[in-house]
Amino acid sequence: MANLYFLYSHIGLIIFFLPCFLSCPDQKSALLLFKASLVSTTTSPDSSIPIFSSLDSWNSTSDCCHWDRVVCSSSDSRLRMVQGLNLYSLASRIVDDPLPLDGKALMPLFSIRSLMLLDLSSNFFEGGISGVGFGNLSKMVFLNLMQNKFSGSIPPQLYRLRYLQYLDMSSNLLSGALTSEVRFLGNLRVLKLDSNSLSGKLPEEIGNLKMLQKLIIRGNNFVGQIPTSIVNLKSLETLDMRDNKFTMGIPSDIGSLSNLMYLALSKNKLTGTIPTSIQHMEKLEQLELENNLLGGHVPIWLFDMKGLVGLLIGGNLMTWNNSVKSVKPKHMLSRLSLKSCGLIGEVPEWISSQKTLNFLDLSKNKLEGTFPLWLAEMALGSIILSDNQLSGSLPPRLFESLNLSVLDLSRNNFSGELPENIGNANTIMLLILSDNNFSGEVPKSISKIHRLLLLDLSRNKLSGNTFPVFDPDAFLAVIDYSSNDFSGEIPTTFPQQTRILLLSNNRFSGSLPKNLTNWTLLEHLDLHNNNISGELPEFLSKLSTLRVLILRNNSFTGPIPKGISKLSILHILDLSSNDLVGGIPTEIGQLMGKVVESPEIPNLSGNHLSGEIPVSIGNLKAIKLLNLAYNNLSGNIPSSVGKLENVETLDLSHNKLSGSIPESLAKLHQLTVLDVSNNKLTGRIPVGCQMDTMNTLSYYAITAGYVEFKSSSHVQNRSNQQNQ
Numbered sequence: 001m002a003n004l005y006f007l008y009s010h011i012g013l014i015i016f017f018l019p020c021f022l023s024c025p026d027q028k029s030a031l032l033l034f035k036a037s038l039v040s041t042t043t044s045p046d047s048s049i050p051i052f053s054s055l056d057s058w059n060s061t062s063d064c065c066h067w068d069r070v071v072c073s074s075s076d077s078r079l080r081m082v083q084g085l086n087l088y089s090l091a092s093r094i095v096d097d098p099l100p101l102d103g104k105a106l107m108p109l110f111s112i113r114s115l116m117l118l119d120l121s122s123n124f125f126e127g128g129i130s131g132v133g134f135g136n137l138s139k140m141v142f143l144n145l146m147q148n149k150f151s152g153s154i155p156p157q158l159y160r161l162r163y164l165q166y167l168d169m170s171s172n173l174l175s176g177a178l179t180s181e182v183r184f185l186g187n188l189r190v191l192k193l194d195s196n197s198l199s200g201k202l203p204e205e206i207g208n209l210k211m212l213q214k215l216i217i218r219g220n221n222f223v224g225q226i227p228t229s230i231v232n233l234k235s236l237e238t239l240d241m242r243d244n245k246f247t248m249g250i251p252s253d254i255g256s257l258s259n260l261m262y263l264a265l266s267k268n269k270l271t272g273t274i275p276t277s278i279q280h281m282e283k284l285e286q287l288e289l290e291n292n293l294l295g296g297h298v299p300i301w302l303f304d305m306k307g308l309v310g311l312l313i314g315g316n317l318m319t320w321n322n323s324v325k326s327v328k329p330k331h332m333l334s335r336l337s338l339k340s341c342g343l344i345g346e347v348p349e350w351i352s353s354q355k356t357l358n359f360l361d362l363s364k365n366k367l368e369g370t371f372p373l374w375l376a377e378m379a380l381g382s383i384i385l386s387d388n389q390l391s392g393s394l395p396p397r398l399f400e401s402l403n404l405s406v407l408d409l410s411r412n413n414f415s416g417e418l419p420e421n422i423g424n425a426n427t428i429m430l431l432i433l434s435d436n437n438f439s440g441e442v443p444k445s446i447s448k449i450h451r452l453l454l455l456d457l458s459r460n461k462l463s464g465n466t467f468p469v470f471d472p473d474a475f476l477a478v479i480d481y482s483s484n485d486f487s488g489e490i491p492t493t494f495p496q497q498t499r500i501l502l503l504s505n506n507r508f509s510g511s512l513p514k515n516l517t518n519w520t521l522l523e524h525l526d527l528h529n530n531n532i533s534g535e536l537p538e539f540l541s542k543l544s545t546l547r548v549l550i551l552r553n554n555s556f557t558g559p560i561p562k563g564i565s566k567l568s569i570l571h572i573l574d575l576s577s578n579d580l581v582g583g584i585p586t587e588i589g590q591l592m593g594k595v596v597e598s599p600e601i602p603n604l605s606g607n608h609l610s611g612e613i614p615v616s617i618g619n620l621k622a623i624k625l626l627n628l629a630y631n632n633l634s635g636n637i638p639s640s641v642g643k644l645e646n647v648e649t650l651d652l653s654h655n656k657l658s659g660s661i662p663e664s665l666a667k668l669h670q671l672t673v674l675d676v677s678n679n680k681l682t683g684r685i686p687v688g689c690q691m692d693t694m695n696t697l698s699y700y701a702i703t704a705g706y707v708e709f710k711s712s713s714h715v716q717n718r719s720n721q722q723n724q
Contacts, residue, residue, distance in 0.1 A: 027082045028064040030108040037105035038090065051091050051099070071117065084117035085109070088144070091123065100149060103127035110136045121146040121168070129174075131155025140164055146192070147171040154198075159184045168192040170216070175199065178222075183208040194240070195219040207232035218242040218264070225249075226265075231256050242288065243267040250289075255280045264288040266312065274299055274313070284308060290337055291315035298341055303329040314339030314361055332356045339384070340364040347372050347385070363387050363408070371395055371414070382406035386432070389413060399425040410456070411435040423448035434458040434480065442481075444468050447493075454478040458502065467491040472518075481506065482526070489513065490527065500524040504550070507531060517542045524548040528574070531555060536580070541566040552603070553577040560604070565590040576627065577606035584609055584628075589616025605629040605651065612636070613652075618643035625649040629675065632656060637676070639664045649673040661686055 035058050042051055057068045064082065065072035071084030091099045103125040109118070110133035118140065125148040135157030143161070146168045153176030154169065164185060170192045177200030178193070185191070188209050199221040207229025215233070218240050225248040226241065236257050246268040255277025266288045273296040274289065285307055294316040302311060308331040319342035327350045334356050343365035351360065352374045361384040370392035375383070379401045386408045393416030398404070404425045415437040423445025431449070434456045441464035442457065450471065458480040465488025470476055474495040483505040490508050492515035494501065501519070504526045511534030516522070523545055533555040541563030549567070552574045559582030560575065570591060584604065591602070600623040609631040618640025620626070626647055633655040641650070642664020650668070653675040660683030661676060
């Protein structure tokens with residue numbers, strides 16, 4: 001109902017009778033036809049669940065003006081016309097992924113010319129936007145197409161809806177340029193085009209939209225200079241151009257937009273300095289200029305703007321004027337970002353005057369000293385001090401906060417033990433303390449943080465062999481304990497929600513625990529560089545959600561289990577540098593067969609594998625790197641290797657392979673690195689196609705185009721080799 005409120009209250013629209021192309025009964029028929037089109041073109045994964053239950057009231061025996069989601073114009077039954085359709089989120093959420101709808105089902109609605117409000121948001125309609133269809137809706141005032149899968153360009157007919165005041169096409173797949181025809185939208189007050197793939201320059205005609213109050217085009221690919229005509233939009237209250245590719249300077253007189261309350265130009269390529277005219281924007285509350293190429297000193301006048309609530313100017317080429325000894329802000333900020341602004345010395349104490357501050361980002365500066373006690377007492381929601389030179393221990397007072405949700409202190413010189421009361425800050429969602437010198441054990445109380453989503457303690461000096469026991473139903477999904485000095489058996493006391501578990505570069509020992517199978521959502525498991533031993537267990541095949549499995553440089557023994565082939569969505573398999581024996585299972589051809597994303601890496605090198613390379617290896621068409629080096633493999637290189645159409649690196653060196661190099665390798669158009677050195681191969685080197693374009697090959701004692709593979713190795717240029 002919020003959208004209706006906007007139409008009838010915010011716009012101040014007076015409802016009046018509008019003659020329509022269809023009679024009221026015909027409008028009802030059009031709506032029923034729309035419902036029927038939805039049902040006929042949508043397939044449910046579960047036929048027992050109704051997809052469009054929100055349209056149950058739409059039937060042939062009742063008045064359409066009494067239907068859910070339908071708004072009519074008048075209480076007089078002789079004059080009632082359909083003027084509003086709130087059709088957001090039509091499909092029931094019956095699966096994890098949104099259920100796409102066919103955009104052609106909308107066609108019956110285009111005959112209801114009395115429509116003034118149409119909300120189709122959050123439906124994931126697919127296909128192009130019908131210009132002819134929407135062009136028929138000439139009385140349209142409010143049009144919301146947000147969060148669908150509409151693709152293609154914006155049809156010019158939308159620019160000719162002369163009564164249109166609200167247009168939201170954000171979060172679609174739209175592309176192409178915003179044309180100069182936008183000038184026809186003279187009554188438009190809200191234009192939202194964010195999160196599409198629109199490109200080209202923003203037309204100067206945008207300045208003709210004199211009634212515009214909100215212009216939101218973030219998350220596109222607009223290029224070039226911000227049009228100078230933007231300063232003509234005197235009614236503008238929100239200007240959001242974040243996350244585009246705008247270049248050159250911010251218009252110098254942008255400060256003439258006296259009604260502007262929200263100015264967001266972050267994540268572009270803007271140059272020059274912050275225009276001084278901005279200081280005259282008395283209504284400005286949010287200024288977001290992060291991650292551009294703006295230079296010069298951080299203007300001190302920014303802190304004289306009394307109404308400013310959010311100041312995000314970090315990530316530019318600006319520097320703090322360290323000759324300014326003190327700053328006395330005249331505002332009370334809730335958000336402040338000065339990352340990468342050349343701050344030196346201790347954390348600026350003037351920040352303590354910002355009693356309403358909730359978000360602070362001072363990362364990537366040259367701050368020194370300890371964590372200020374006054375900052376710990378401010379009870380902020382987010383504190384980001386990463387990439388500085390801060391040292392000392394953390395004050396326990398920091399973790400008495402009931403507001404803290406993000407704490408990132410990574411890449412500093414903090415030391416000492418983590419405070420035992422760390423679990424008292426039970427609202428933390430992201431806790432990142434990596435790349436410091438923390439020591440001691442992980443405090444047991446950390447398991448009390450039920451909302452914790454990400455815990456990163458990597459690259460410290462933490463130790464111990466007992467670990468916090470988390471509630472199995474906790475939300476923790478990402479755990480990184482890598483590069484510490486932990487020992488003992490692999491901990492399995494993490495929640496069932498665990499998706500990423502990184503325990504590499506420690507001193508864990510013992511065998512793989514069967515409790516790993518409790519993590520039914522596990523996607524990434526990295527245990528490399530530990531002392532884990534025993535055979536690879538068959539229960540690994542039950543980790544069906546795994547995309548990355550890295551077990552290299554441990555002491556695993558025995559064969560590669562055949563069941564590992566059941567990990568059908570695996571992207572990376574690294575079992576290298578262990579003591580595995582036996583042959584490569586023929587079932588390996590089923591591994592990663594359906595994966596098309598990158599990278600894809602099977603690495604079995606540095607083991608004691610023997611036997612022939614299975615012919616089924618050619619089924620791994622998605623892989624980019626195949627490394628079987630430093631084993632005891634024998635027999636011929638199977639010609640099926642030539643089917644690895646995406647492979648870029650192929651290393652079969654240091655084995656006992658014999659015979660010739662298959663001619664099929666010349667078909668590998670992506671191949672850039674081929675190493676078959678230290679084998680017993682003979683015969684001619686394949687010529688033609690990709691083999692002729694490679695700069696380096698690892699061969700031995702090549703004479704007259706033949707290969708006599710010997711024990712001493714060298715790498716030569718292909719053209720030089722063929723001339724020998």
